[in-house]
Amino acid sequence: MRVEENGAGVLVEYLGDFSPELIFECGQCFRWNREESGGYVGVAFGKAARVLKTDGGFLISGGVRDFEEVWAPYFDLERDYGGIRRRIAVDDFSRRAAEFGTGIRILRQDKWEALCSFIISQCNNIPRIKGIVERLCESFGGEIAFEGKTLHAFPRAEELAGLSKGDLAGLRCGYRDEYILEAARACSCKGYLDFLSELETPELRKELKKLPGVGDKVANCVLLFGFNRLEAFPMDVWMRRAVSAHYGGKFCPEDVFGEFSGVAQQYIFHFARQSKIV
């Protein structure tokens, strides 16, 4: 991987799977928006950036330091997605899904942000989730100057922990308001997220489900997108349809897809939603 700073940002020569469109629009994150140019602008870990696909890799705004400290880990660039695709292509259906979704990567998102975002996701469609998350950031997140505009960071848990349901009324997030506040109170406790990070996946899942509004589905999304546990397999309505159509009633993800079940899940989720061939 060659990295070179130029006037526009950091030019990264990257031959592995990397499609900004697929990464940002496969439903794993809610803060990146497409521009006319085809690039994406978004915010993660308190930093704003633009990502643009190039012939041999991609261009990302900012300097080498931000790239190495924030963006390279965020995009999990060390991981070989070609190998993962080969591993999870165990039958015709998963092979087609992986081929269709080549370019997807699982982002290593902020843990608290993933928890809060997927609490909001329950029983919501993606455009609405993005709306609620955006209002949350505008209302309570710190300001970030980016190319003459003001963007907002995802609010830190401590910034929400002291709020009341009334304070969140403007978000129009419905009954999820109390869940958000409880999660914020938990995550603002010193050492809580570090404690969680040390746990094995089954214990971590159990611990996350102690939070109100966190059931099996949300817990698995947080495991996959926040804690980078690539074996976690969120089972939502789309997956239920796809899995029952192709694998029948009894289906154990790890038996079929192994340690990268969660990545398989993301290819299938995207395939099911985009192609509607389920």
Next chain:
DNA sequence: GGACAGGAAGTCC
């Protein structure tokens, strides 16, 4: 065009 129903990356009691 606007009204309407169905459903949305579910969880709780």
Next chain:
DNA sequence: GGACTTCCTGTC
């Protein structure tokens, strides 16, 4: 098994 908040999307 029904309730829960709000609103996106497709249909007529």
